[in-house]
Amino acid sequence: MATMKTGRRVAVIGGGVIGVCAASWLLRDGHDVTIIEPGGIGMGSSYGNAGCLNASSVVPMSMPGNLAKVPGWLLDPLGPLSIRWSYLPKIAPWLLAFARAGTPEKVAHQAAALCPLLQDSFGAYAPLVRDANAGHLVRRNGHLVAYRTKQDFAGDALGWKLRRDNGIGFDLLERDALWQQEPSLSHDYALGVFIPDNGHTTNPNQLVRALADAFQRDGGKILVAGARGFALAGERLVAVETDAGDVPADAAVVAAGARSRPFTVELGDAIPLDTERGYHVIITDPEAVPRTSILDAAGKFVATPMDMGLRLAGTVEFAGLDADPDWRRARKLLTLGQRLFPALRDAYVEERLSLWMGFRPSMPDSLPVIGPSRRSRDVVYAFGHGHVGLAAGATTGRAVADIVAGRPSELPLHAFSPTRFK
């Protein structure tokens, strides 16, 4: 794809899925675009996620009734939630805001806002994926949510109502129909919900890297450096300061994932970004290969067939950006996976396992922050996608390009405003 360099100089801070997608759309608008990334492209949260590109992920994390479940989750050694108690004082305000976000009215609003961000994930990625020759990394073959009991399913009624209200189609599968849909599944699971329009990538890191390779091929630049802040002349951006010197820029995008907060503080915005740490374990040459990605509803983890093996990904750990990983959380995912798929072995040699921990960039209201900063409209925020950043990547990137161009965006942006926090 040939682009003319007639636009502005745009610096994109962060080479995760959000930064790379934003950079790709900005390049298409004819801007002179530089991604500033200190690590490898797509090596942050975008590396180890469950790969789901699910329009059905409109259900926010803080749901009515969840608070009552927290003690049980924390006490269960295989539970989906853990907290490093030393981090509690720091994250307490975030947790309070999270709890407050979980009223029936608010979750209906959040789901309606997430719907246009996620509903056309495949359509929004399509031009980027096509130009990057990355079609082999994307599968639109559905997604299964597996329940052990009908009571568990009934407990999620509000989530399914939110999906139905937002136009998500799904099929209920009981026993034989469920096991026919997914032969690798344990018969301890009695009920499933199949969402045909969903899908996944078989390698999230490769997908982001393929998009970044196409971006470079078409004239985009990648600077291996950490961004430190902004040089402003009044309200106008002059440069992004990095540890490799200043990058002159007329506009900048903050897409540093869970590490975006210092940039917002510098620009005078009080944005409650924190991190929900997540883990994965990959079994190479797995004995069970599901047809689609599967969410274990009670375990709150996803099993996805990927190019490198079976990835079991999930859990939420509140421990901030600095604490060491607790690898027991990843190993617990293996135990849960063995319950989901009876064909998996009881034990694996370490060589067949690969463990990972990453930082979801998470907002208490489950909505990302997409919009200009308070101090300078030249700096656009695009972070805080929590559990849905991969699915929302291309749509977010397109909206960022709209904001930089000053044209109306197809994506309603009001709910994602950086100024929505008191």
Ligand SMILES: Cc1cc2nc3c(=O)[nH]c(=O)nc-3n(C[C@H](O)[C@H](O)[C@H](O)COP(=O)(O)OP(=O)(O)OC[C@H]3O[C@@H](n4cnc5c(N)ncnc54)[C@H](O)[C@@H]3O)c2cc1C
């Ligand atoms: C276990 C797990 C499972 C998940 N499953 C899914 C899923 O199935 N589907 C889905 O849609 N989402 C999923 N997610 C969420 C998804 O991975 C994230 O929302 C998404 O990757 C966020 O992308 P990002 O680009 O904002 O952040 P990142 O991918 O973290 O990228 C941010 C980048 O900014 C860089 N950076 C940091 N500081 C600086 C600086 N000072 N200067 C320049 N660059 C900097 C970092 O090095 C990093 O590369 C999952 C997450 C986890 C942890």
